Amino acid sequence: MNEPIHEPPVAGAILFLLAGPILWGGHLLAVYTFHAVTCAVAGPWATAVVPGAIVAATLAAAGALLLGFSFPGKLARALRCFDQDDSQPFLIRAGRLLTVLSLAGVLWTGSGALALAPCVQFR
Amino acid sequence: MELPNPDPRPEGEVRELERIWATPRGWRLVTAVNNTVIGLLYIGVAFLFFLMAGLLAVVMRTQLAVGDNRLIDQDLYNQMFTVHGTTMMFLFAVPAVEALGVMLLPQMLAARDLPFPRLSAFAIWAYVVGGLVFFSTIFYDLAPKGGWFMYPPLTLMEYSPGDNADFWLLGIGFIEISAIAGAVEIVVGALRTRPPGMSLARMPIFAWTMLIFASMIMFAFPAVILATMMLEIERAFGWPFFTAAVGGDPLLWQHLFWFFGHPEVYIIFLPAAGLVSMMVPTMARTPLVGYHLIVVALIGTGFFSFGLWVHHMFTTGIPALSLAFFSAASMAVAVPSGIQVFSWIATIAAGRQRFRITTASLFILGFLFIFTLGGLTGVMVAMVPFDHQVHDTYFVVAHFHYVLIGGFVFPLFAAIYYWMPLFSRRMLSERVGRWVFWMMFVGFNVTFLPMHLTGLRGMPRRVWTYPGEMGWDTLNLISTAGTYVLAAGILVFLVDLAAKFRIGNRAVENPWGAGTLEWLPNDVYSTRSIPHITSREPLWDRPSLPQEVRDGHHYLPNAPTGWRETIVTSPIHARPQYVIQMPGPGWPPFLAAVFTAAFFLLLTVKMVAIAVICGVLAIVFVLAWAWGLDPGPSKGMIEIAKGVRLPTYMSGPTSHSWWAMVVLMFVAGSLYLAYVFSYLFLWVVSPEVWAPAGSPAPPPIGWPVASAALLLAGSGILWLVSRKLQQYAASRLAISAALLLSLVCLSAAFMLETGGHLTTGLDPGENAYGAMVYLGAVLFAQLVLALLIMGLFTLARHLAGKLDAVRRVTYDNYALLYHYTVAQSLLGLGLIHGFPRLIG
Known part of the structure; x- marks a missing residue:
């Protein structure tokens, strides 16, 4: 009665599909939180730390996204959502496209650190 | 493809389905739960709110027609723009989308x-009653006046005395709960009640958009629910979350x-885009160009939209x-939105025949024009220096009306014209429809295009009049x-609607x-049999499908349990898993909603x-x-089919x-x-x-440790109960x-x-720290109360013999929420007791 037909875990499939956007969201949250808290509590040395840290976080996120884009099969296996069914190419294609979108978002977000003073208010 | 039920079906099955799915008559109609009945009520009431909020807009525009006007006074104007915005966002747009989901999703998924x-039904009736009461406050000077966003400190008791703001906070708070109830329904419905064979890659775009819509509600609405709780608590009890003098912050x-x-x-917008993605291929008579790209764009837009909130600040x-x-x-989100627009244009261009111009098509083309303009001004206000120039001016009013009316109202009208034949014996007039479109299109642009200039000339928003x-x-x-031209267009639509709309089975099967699948032969029970799906446009790829479905040659052509039922399929590949027995009409949801x-x-x-x-009666x-x-x-x-048996x-x-x-746990977690x-x-x-410098230090570590130990013990007990239930090993008394x-x-x-x-003397009204600590306790208390009710209910079912090793859904739900509560509370204990020690 309680033995359903099995297929790959849906949580894995959702994570696979959203891996790129999740990384983008994590990057945005991390750089925004770090920037806001550092500027609020760290005093003068915040201006020295913030740009480098944001650039480093951006490069790390971009690298992870490029890995996800280049090796989607490995990611799918790691998340236990790989099977041979007809949905698989769909998931892989959609996941990779989302990774590209996220990569653009991450680079766009992080590029601000190269151009703007870290803790100056815009008024 | 071999038919799931190739043999002729026995007589009487259709009559049995009609009996089981019959809509209650007379005063029992309020007990109806069938999606086609309550969905119509839902969309009808949402549209009523659209009309009423629209009337407020007409009055406001009349007030603003000339400078130094005294048609209405400032206080009433403030109430009007607050109720207009609140109604359009909370009582019209979101409910209308959920209504479309309730009405159309089961039909599209067969x-x-x-x-x-x-x-x-519960969500809809709660919304109907609560929404009507909220809107009526405008008639007796009780409406909120703080704008649809209700910024403190303006909305704190000091600056907004009386009950007006409370109507917004409590009224909208529970309408949000109604929206979340609808979202639960839609997420599970889209993922688990698809027809066999309809894998994610074959899911209609509207189903994708509804899935994303409901997921976004799960994660977005809790933030505003918490905010409304905090503001109401500050207004009622003086806990200073937003009072800067004692550590609060209005920016929070x-x-x-x-x-x-x-x-x-x-x-x-996304569900409206989903509607457009369903209509454009039909009118272009060709499959949607870039299905994968559109799905990616929808997911990307939905996800990215959570990273834009600061652009309002x-x-x-x-x-x-x-x-x-x-x-x-903010600029990046324009990329996936643009993908969709190009995909629709490409589909229109790709059609082997000329794009069919109907009223629905006109509204789609109007949407493309208006929404694209709104998107472009969106990119403009996403640029910080430009935003500084136009912030709080009529430029912003013009921008968001282009986005929201263009991006939602026009597709909604297109959808009404397009899907009307599903629910009415007569279609709306195409001739009158063209008048409606052109009046609305011209009226809209004449209203809002000049507002860009009004804003650039410096006219601020939310002013009741201005010097001449x-x-x-x-x-x-x-x-x-x-505005009057736009309103006249809507009036013409209403006249046509009154003349033509008659509830009943469709006169034409598939007019476009x-x-x-929603265009399969339908009745109160939806389709006679649930089809096996092998493509995204099954009616185009298998012209015999409607007849096969009507003749019962696909899945579940009858009602073998003698009750309402549908097939539950797996979430990714839509493989049949079991048959769900669904409840029919009943008074409890209606009465629970009213109370x-x-x-x-x-x-x-x-x-x-x-x-x-009333709260107790609702429970x-x-x-x-x-x-x-x-x-x-x-x-x-x-x-359910020849040789296919399901539990x-x-x-x-x-x-x-x-x-x-x-x-629900995701909602609570958010x-x-x-x-x-x-x-x-x-x-x-x-x-x-x-704390520890500015407030009493947290209680000694023994308190949270004991609390955590009790929580873990409770979880452990339920883990043991789960095992005992499986093994039939425990006595009723032990369980x-x-x-x-x-x-x-x-x-x-x-x-x-x-x-x-309490032992430390911490006072929630003293400063923001105390308020936050006790707010944590309030959130804990909510879950404890819910679990007490669920736990006692589970116990009662156990004592009544309705809980055992197999029949255990009630217990599973209780245990799931219990374990979640333990996890959340442990995190809370770490934050409340650990953080002050960390910084101290």
């Missing part, structure tokens, strides 16, 4: 209904509100670099004239020659005793409704009930994360009021005692946590 029809409201408010725009003094992060995200010599008169007069609405509204006017009685009716659920496996296995009951992670509880954010935000803003013990552990943990803070 399901007999969504999996929790009574939950839909803006963060929480816009974390909901910006995704809200996409919550409204560009002028609040946030450091420039932070603004740049959100400016970038400012040079704004002509532009405002043109806008007002346009569409390829998707829920009464509880919140009576609380607003401080009639606490009657409110509490009683919910329990009465839940008692009839979880039918158990008494019906055994049934045959009629399922518990555990495969069951739809489990899925609903997990969705709410709690918003709380954690608020706690840390206020600490960053006002570390001087934080009962264990369930009670789990409740005792939970209640004791809560009392220890709250009592510990």
Whole structure:
């Protein structure tokens, strides 16, 4: 009665599909939180730390996204959502496209650190 | 493809389906739960709110037609723009989208209904009653006046005395709960009630958009629910979350509100885009170009929209670099939106025949024009320096009306014309429809295009009048004239609707020659049999499908359990898993909704005793409704197709009930994360009021450790109960005692946590730190109360013999929420007791 037909875990499939956007969201949250808290509590040395840290976080996120884009099969296996069914190419294609979108978002977000003073208010 | 049920079906099956799915008549109509009935009510009431809020807009535009006008006074104007915005966003747009989901999703998925029809009915009736009462406040000077965003400090008791703001906070608060109930239904419905063979890659775009819409509600609405709780608590009890003098911060409201408010725009737009993606291929008579890209764009837009909230706060003094992060995200979201627009244009261009121009097509083309303009001005206001120039001016009013009316109202009208034949015996007039479109299109642009200039000339938003010599008169007069043309177009539509709309089975099966499942032959039971799907446009690829379905040659052509039922399929590949028995019409959801609405509204006017009685009655009716659920496996296995037998009951992670509880846990988790954010935000803003330096230090470590130990013990007890249930090894008494013990552990943990803070002398009204600590206890208390009710209900079912090793859905739900509560509370204990020690 309680033995359903099995297929790959849906949580894995959702994570696979959203891996790129999740990384983008994590990057945005991390750089925004770090920037806001550092500027609020760290005093003068915040201006020295913030740009480098944001650039480093951006490069790390971009690298992870490029890995996800280049090796989607490995990611799918790691998340236990790989099977041979007809949905698989769909998931892989959609996941990779989302990774590209996220990569653009991450680079766009992080590029601000190269151009703007870290803790100056815009008024 | 071999037919699932190739043999002729026995006579009488259709009559049996009609009997089982019959709509209640007369005064019992309010007990109906069928999606086609309550969906119509839902969309009808949403449209009523659109008309009423639109009338307020006409009055406001008349007031603004010339400078120094005295048609209405300032106070009424403030109430009007607040109710207009609130109604359009909370009572029209989101409910209208959910209504479309309730109405269309089961038809597009060829399901007999969504999996929790009574939950839909509850959500809809709560919305109807609560919404009408909220709107009526404008007639007796009780309407809120703080704008649809209700910024403190303006909305604190000091500056907004009276009950007006409370109507917004409590009224909207429970309408949000209604929206979440609808979202649970839609997530589970879209993922679990698709027809066999309809894998994710074959799912209609509208189903994708509804899935994303509901997921966004799960994560966006909790932030504003927490914000409304905090503001109401500050107004009622003086806990200073937003009072800067004692460590609060009005900006916290803006963060929480816009974390909901910006995704809200996409919550409204994405389903409308989904409707367009369904209609364009039909009118172009070719499959949608770039299906994969559109799915990616929808997911990307939905996700990115959560990273844009600060672009509503560009002028609040946030450091420039932070603004740049959100400016970038705001511009990045234009990319997936653009993908969709290009895909629709490509589909129109790709058609082998000329794009068919109907009223629905005209509204789609109007949408493309208007929404694209709104998107372009969106990119403009995403740029920080430009936003500084136009912030709080009519340029912004023009921008968001282009986005929201263009991006939602025009597609909605297209959808009404397109899908009307599903629900009415007569179609709307195409000739009149063209008049409607052109009046609305011209009226809209004449109203809102000049507002860009009015704004660039410096006219601020939310002013009830302006001096005549400012040079704004002509532009405002043109806008007002346009409003009347727009309103006239809608009036013509209403006349046509009154003349043509007649509830009943469709006169023409598939008038537009569409390829998707909602155009299969339908009746009160949806389709006679549930088709096996092999493509995205099954009606185009298999022209014989309607007849096969009508003749019962596909799945579940009858009602083998003798009750309402539909097939539950796996979430990715849509493989049949089991048959769900669904409840039919009943009074409990209706009465529970009425008393829920009464509880919140009576609380607003401080009639606490009657409110509490209504709250208790609401819980009683919910329990009465839940008692009839979880039918158990008494019906055994049934045959849904030749040689295909499925169980009629399922518990555990495969069951739809489990899925609903997990969705609810995500909602609770989002709410709690918003709380954690608020706690840390206020600490960053006002570390001087934080313990241990600025407030009494947290209680000794023994208090939280004991509380945590009790929580873990409760979880452990339930883990043991799960095992014993599986093994049939425990006596009824032992299980009962264990369930009670789990409740005792939970209640004791809560009392220890709250009592510990009381012993330190911490006062929630003293400063923001105290308020945040006790707010954590309030959130804990909510879950404890819910679990007490669920635990005692589970115990009662156990004692009544309705809980055992197999029939255990009620227990599973209780245990799931219990374990979640333990996890959340442990995180809370770490934050409340660990963080002050960490910084101290």
